[in-house]
Amino acid sequence: MKLIDYPDREILAMGLADALASSLKNSLMVHDHASFCVPGGSSPGETFRALSGARLDWERVHVFLNDERWVPEGHARSNTSLLKRTLLTDRAAAATLVPLVNEAETPEDGIPGLIDGFEGELPISLLLLGMGTDGHTASLFPGADRLAEAMAPDAPLLLPMRAEGAGEPRITLSRPALEGAMETHVLIMGEEKRAVLEKARGADPMELPIAAFLNDATVHWAA
Numbered sequence: 252m253k254l255i256d257y258p259d260r261e262i263l264a265m266g267l268a269d270a271l272a273s274s275l276k277n278s279l280m281v282h283d284h285a286s287f288c289v290p291g292g293s294s295p296g297e298t299f300r301a302l303s304g305a306r307l308d309w310e311r312v313h314v315f316l317n318d319e320r321w322v323p324e325g326h327a328r329s330n331t332s333l334l335k336r337t338l339l340t341d342r343a344a345a346a347t348l349v350p351l352v353n354e355a356e357t358p359e360d361g362i363p364g365l366i367d368g369f370e371g372e373l374p375i376s377l378l379l380l381g382m383g384t385d386g387h388t389a390s391l392f393p394g395a396d397r398l399a400e401a402m403a404p405d406a407p408l409l410l411p412m413r414a415e416g417a418g419e420p421r422i423t424l425s426r427p428a429l430e431g432a433m434e435t436h437v438l439i440m441g442e443e444k445r446a447v448l449e450k451a452r453g454a455d456p457m458e459l460p461i462a463a464f465l466n467d468a469t470v471h472w473a474a
């Protein structure tokens with residue numbers, strides 16, 4: 252794991268956006284398109300805004316979320332809405348969004364209608380993960396109902412997930428789908444998450460799921 256400490260959150264957002272833009276450009280030099288898998292939640296907004304103005308061939312970038320809360324688009328907790336507001340604007344409006352939610356009642360009912368959209372998207376070219384203070388990443392929550400299934404080497408690409416700390420039902424990419432990414436970055440902010448990160452190094456991913464992704468990752472942190 253490589254850890255980059257930034258003096259503040261604004262500089263982190265700019266530095267991480269630069270790193271992501273360079274990685275996408277490199278990927279587009281050798282591939283027809285780049286699959287860019289991103290987190291939702293409260294942390295990535297500023298980075299997304301900084302990245303949305305990057306000069307790169309966004310028409311060849313396919314963007315999808317690590318996970319989604321099963322709420323309608325426009326809901327205050329919708330990761331898709333966050334993405335549309337903050338990343339898929341400016342130059343990045345030309346990117347293609349691969350949906351991770353639809354109008355089905357539950358994630359179980361919705362997955363069959365979403366899975367085809369992911370054809371040709373693996374391996375992920377560039378993965379950005381977030382992390383909660385409980386060590387969850389994507390919607391791989393400690394204690395979640397289908398965590399063992401999602402962490403297994405033969406896990407399907409997409410799974411429904413329910414957990415006490417998750418609020419609403421979720422849909423998430425599985426560990427093998429995320430772990431196969433060509434390049435992985437993790438965005439965390441605040442002292443509490445820094446302490447969780449230290450605890451997660453070498454920890455059991457069933458206890459702290461972020462641990463599964465740290466070995467080859469670059470972690471970007473600011474207080």
Ligand SMILES: O=C1O[C@H](COP(=O)(O)O)[C@@H](O)[C@H](O)[C@H]1O
Pocket residue numbers: 289290291292293294295317318319320330380381382383384387388389390
């Ligand atoms: O619920 C979620 O949480 C994590 C972490 O979010 P944050 O608000 O603590 O930054 C996020 O990575 C994930 O995509 C999201 O659905």
